[in-house]
Amino acid sequence: MNREFLERKDFWSGVMLIVVGGGALFIARNYQFGTSLRMGPGYFPVMLSAALVLFGVYFVLQGLRAGAEKLEGSWSLRALIVVPLSLVVFGLLIDRAGFIPAMLGLIIISAMASKDFRLVEVLLFSVFLTAMCVVVFIWALGLPYELIAGIW
Amino acid sequence: MDLFNNLIFGFGVALSLQNLFYCFVGVLVGTLIGVLPGIGPLGTIAILLPITYSVSPVAAMIMLAGIYYGAQYGGSTTAILVNLPGETSSVVTCIDGYQMAQQGRAGPALAIAAIGSFFAGTVGTLLIALFGPPLADVALKFGAPEYFSLMLMGLVAAAVLAQGDMVKSIAMVVLGLLLGIIGTDVNSGVQRFSFGIFELTDGIGFIVVAVGVFAVGEIVNNLGERQERRVLSAKVSNLFPTWQDLKASAGPIVRGTGLGCFFGVLPGTGPAIASFSSYMLEKKLAKDPDRFGKGAIEGVAGPEAANNADAQCKFIPMLTLGLPASGVMALMLGALTIQGIQPGPQVMTQRPELFWGLIASMWIGNAMLVVLNLPLIGLWVRLLQVPYRLLFPAIMAFSAIGIFSVNNSAFEIHLTALFGVLGFMWMRLGFPLAPMLLGFVLGPMMEEYLRRAMLMSGGDPSVFVTRPISLAFIIATVLILVVMVAPSVRKRREAFTD
Numbered sequence: 001m002n003r004e005f006l007e008r009k010d011f012w013s014g015v016m017l018i019v020v021g022g023g024a025l026f027i028a029r030n031y032q033f034g035t036s037l038r039m040g041p042g043y044f045p046v047m048l049s050a051a052l053v054l055f056g057v058y059f060v061l062q063g064l065r066a067g068a069e070k071l072e073g074s075w076s077l078r079a080l081i082v083v084p085l086s087l088v089v090f091g092l093l094i095d096r097a098g099f100i101p102a103m104l105g106l107i108i109i110s111a112m113a114s115k116d117f118r119l120v121e122v123l124l125f126s127v128f129l130t131a132m133c134v135v136v137f138i139w140a141l142g143l144p145y146e147l148i149a150g151i152w
Numbered sequence: 153m154d155l156f157n158n159l160i161f162g163f164g165v166a167l168s169l170q171n172l173f174y175c176f177v178g179v180l181v182g183t184l185i186g187v188l189p190g191i192g193p194l195g196t197i198a199i200l201l202p203i204t205y206s207v208s209p210v211a212a213m214i215m216l217a218g219i220y221y222g223a224q225y226g227g228s229t230t231a232i233l234v235n236l237p238g239e240t241s242s243v244v245t246c247i248d249g250y251q252m253a254q255q256g257r258a259g260p261a262l263a264i265a266a267i268g269s270f271f272a273g274t275v276g277t278l279l280i281a282l283f284g285p286p287l288a289d290v291a292l293k294f295g296a297p298e299y300f301s302l303m304l305m306g307l308v309a310a311a312v313l314a315q316g317d318m319v320k321s322i323a324m325v326v327l328g329l330l331l332g333i334i335g336t337d338v339n340s341g342v343q344r345f346s347f348g349i350f351e352l353t354d355g356i357g358f359i360v361v362a363v364g365v366f367a368v369g370e371i372v373n374n375l376g377e378r379q380e381r382r383v384l385s386a387k388v389s390n391l392f393p394t395w396q397d398l399k400a401s402a403g404p405i406v407r408g409t410g411l412g413c414f415f416g417v418l419p420g421t422g423p424a425i426a427s428f429s430s431y432m433l434e435k436k437l438a439k440d441p442d443r444f445g446k447g448a449i450e451g452v453a454g455p456e457a458a459n460n461a462d463a464q465c466k467f468i469p470m471l472t473l474g475l476p477a478s479g480v481m482a483l484m485l486g487a488l489t490i491q492g493i494q495p496g497p498q499v500m501t502q503r504p505e506l507f508w509g510l511i512a513s514m515w516i517g518n519a520m521l522v523v524l525n526l527p528l529i530g531l532w533v534r535l536l537q538v539p540y541r542l543l544f545p546a547i548m549a550f551s552a553i554g555i556f557s558v559n560n561s562a563f564e565i566h567l568t569a570l571f572g573v574l575g576f577m578w579m580r581l582g583f584p585l586a587p588m589l590l591g592f593v594l595g596p597m598m599e600e601y602l603r604r605a606m607l608m609s610g611g612d613p614s615v616f617v618t619r620p621i622s623l624a625f626i627i628a629t630v631l632i633l634v635v636m637v638a639p640s641v642r643k644r645r646e647a648f649t650d
Contacts, residue, residue: 013581017323024330024345031342037611041342044599048330055323071580075376080576083372083548084569090552091565103549110548113375114541125542129549141203143557 007070011063014056021052079113086110098149099138103130155281162281162508166516171211171509178215179517182222183525187230187532191547193223194586195370197483198362199547199554201490209491210506214513216487220480221273221463221514225521228265228456229532232258241459244427248444248451255447260393262529264401264449266522267393268457272409273518276464279413280471280511284500287472290621291497296604297615301625303598306475308629309418311587312636321587324578328588331356332595339603351563358486359558361592364568365585366479367551369575371544393449401453404434408457415458416465418477426462427455464514471507472497479586482593 005011028049034040062068086109093102107126111117137143146152165171185196197216204212227242232249245265252261294302311321334345335355346352393401408430415426434454435444444451467484469475474495476482488495493503500507555568578585609615617623 009582013320013583016577016581017327020327020330027345031344032340035611036606036613039599039603039606041337041340041344044602045330045333045344048326048333051326052323052330055319055326058319059323069582073377073580075373075576075580079372079375080573083368083375084572086548087368087552087565087569087572090556091562091569094556094565095562102552106552107545107549111541111545113372114544115375116539116541118541121542122545125545129546133549133553137553137557141206143553 004066005064005068008063008068009071010059010068012071014059014061014063017052017056017059019056021049021054021056024049025053076113076115078115082113083110086113094145096149098147098152099134099145100130100147100152101149103133154285158285158504158508159281159512161504162510162512163516165210165505165509166214166512170208171214171513172516174207174211174215175218175513175517176520178218179222179225179520179524182219182224183226183229183521183528183532184222184535185219186223186226186228187535188226188538188543191370191543192366193220194362194479194483195367195547196223197480197487198359198366199551201359201362201483201487202554202557204487205490205558209488209493209503210509212487212491213484213506213510214517216484217467217510217514218517220484221460221517222521224460224463225266225269225525226532228269228459229262229525229529230536232261232265232452233529233533234536241424241427241463242456243424244431244455245452247431248446248448251445251447252449252452257447260397260449261452262526263393264397264453265456266525268401268405268408268453269460270518270522271405272412272457272461273464274515275409276413276416276461277511277515277518279465280468280514281508283468284472284507284511287468288497288500291473294497294621295619296601296608297619297622298625300598300601300605301616301622301629302473302475303594303601305625305629305632306469306477307587307590307594309632310477310590312632317582317584318636320581320583324583324585324588325591328591328593329595329598330591331361331588332592333599338596338600349563351561351567355596356567357555357558357564358490358593359555360564360567361571362483362486362589363551363555364571365575365578365589367547368568368572369579369585371547372572372576373579374540374544397449400449403437404430404450404454405457407433407437408454409461412458412461412463413465416462416477417468424459426458430454430458460518467510467514470495471499471510474499476590476593479589482586482589485593 024045028042028045031042031045032040033042033046086106089109090102090106093105104126107129108122111122134147138145138147166175181196181200182193185191185193197219200216200219204215224241228245228249231242231245232253235246235250249261249265252258307325308322311325312318334352336353337344343353411430411433412426415429431451431454434450435441438444438448438450466477466481469477470481470484474485474497476485485495493499493506551568552565555564558564575585605615616626
């Protein structure tokens with residue numbers, strides 16, 4: 001069995017659409033469909049999800065064709081994990097620890113996503129940028145966040 | 153003379169101190185991000201949207217519009233000076249602009265780009281002023297079926313004309329529509345796709361999607377690519393173009409403006425198409441096409457006028473019909489909605505200060521850009537030296553603050569992270585993102601119009617083809633599809649994308 005299709009763009013595009021469309025269809029089965037005259041809450045979502053599944057099937061078939069375009073180009077797993085993670089850390093810190101810790105965490109962690117990470121430079125930069133944001137957003141624009149929870 | 157009075161009224165609004173200030177901030181920020189590669193107007197407008205909550209709707213729109221066309225200017229500056237298109241719209245400008253810079257004629261190239269853009273901006277402003285009111289008058293007569301058909305046409309055109317795989321674009325529109333209806337159904341009160349999460353009962357925030365996909369996803373994507381940054385700052389001396397330069401550029405600027413206006417009102421066509429067409433046209437018209445690619449000033453003048461005219465004319469369908477013709481316009485529409493203004497033809501009569509003030513401000517902003525850009529070139533070139541490894545954490549920081557300031561919701565921050573991952577995945581799979589955003593914005597409206605149209609007609613779908621205006625939109629939709637699927641166009645389109 002030739003597994004080449006596993007490297008094809010269109011194959012995975014199709015899989016993605018089928019998963020999303022199929023999932024939505026599954027959830028929407030509980031919504032009342034209604035009639036064309038009185039469309040229920042399920043009418044539009046079911047139509048759209050079904051369309052997505054059809055698109056997905058089309059792309060899977062395209063992807064199975066020999067010579068379909070492959071997934072190419074370099075990408076960074078490190079960036080894919082670290083960049084979203086830095087946002088999650090910001091989200092967790094801002095309510096619990098305050099604006100300053102959240103900003104420092106976000107900037108330092110997100111900077112680690114780059115292969116070109118330089119610790120000292122990033123530490124200095126994070127302090128500078130955080131200070132700037134405190135001045136601009138908290139003091140000048142008046143966003144109502146605690147700088148350090150419970151203290152400032 | 154209505155037009156005249158209206159424009160005077162508009163200038164009165166735009167020239168207020170506050171609005172001038174926001175216009176200035178907008179074009180300055182716009183130029184800045186236009187200069188910096190790796191962050192485009194879409195991401196920036198999305199990040200800055202929350203800041204505009206606290207200002208008046210007019211000032212907000214003026215600033216956001218300023219970012220948009222300022223970015224075009226900034227993009228062409230770096231295209232000419234360092235052969236680095238800051239925005240996709242200025243890819244074409246690189247070809248001859250950079251050659252001119254190499255020959256020591258960076259000054260005239262920059263000046264001609266600015267003059268061409270300014271001329272195009274002026275014409276674009278006049279066009280909006282001329283055609284806005286009659287279009288809005290027509291649109292006021294629209295009922296639910298007309299709106300549904302219009303949106304259908306807009307979405308199909310946007311998907312089909314966008315660069316990249318057409319079927320993928322349409323699939324993305326559908327996906328966007330589906331994402332748009334997450335939350336409470338207004339008619340039945342049923343929670344749809346909210347997974348029992350309280351924060352999702354109001355639907356996904358528009359800014360969450362835009363920032364997640366266009367800022368976070370873009371960063372993840374950029375970090376995967378090998379970083380290459382050449383900083384070869386050409387010396388800019390002698391800004392003024394010669395009389396000959398001006399004479400050679402006049403024709404291309406006028407033709408480029410025409411092309412740009414034409415492509416501008418079509419949904420989905422990015423400014424790259426307008427500037428590329430203008431370049432091809434000038435090359436064809438030239439007596440000695442060999443000069444192109446070797447520093448022909450026509451190759452800078454035409455495309456620069458075209459991309460600015462395109463940017464300006466994109467406002468026409470957005471302001472008069474409430475139909476976004478591009479990703480940026482979808483954001484503008486979102487900004488209006490957030491300000492509590494229902495987009496559509498009634499904006500012009502109910503909020504004339506918004507419509508005319510915005511138009512006048514665009515002309516003022518274009519003038520500011522000419523004045524602002526030329527003396528600041530040295531600064532922009534130095535900014536290019538900010539390494540990406542520091543630039544992207546800063547973008548992340550502004551994104552996070554922007555999102556959090558909307559609802560003070562950590563959940564939305566996490567959702568943004570999720571959309572960053574999704575955006576990156578879609579990019580990798582070759583799905584264009586702007587059509588998704590259009591669908592997302594229009595999703596709830598389309599469902600509502602479809603529902604109302606069906607109630608009106610007693611459940612008979614023929615209502616869309618028996619009402620003349622609606623029928624016209626449906627025919628146009630079918631025509632667009634047929635023309636685009638035709639093999640010859642398809643082939644040319646693929647060549648375009650490459």
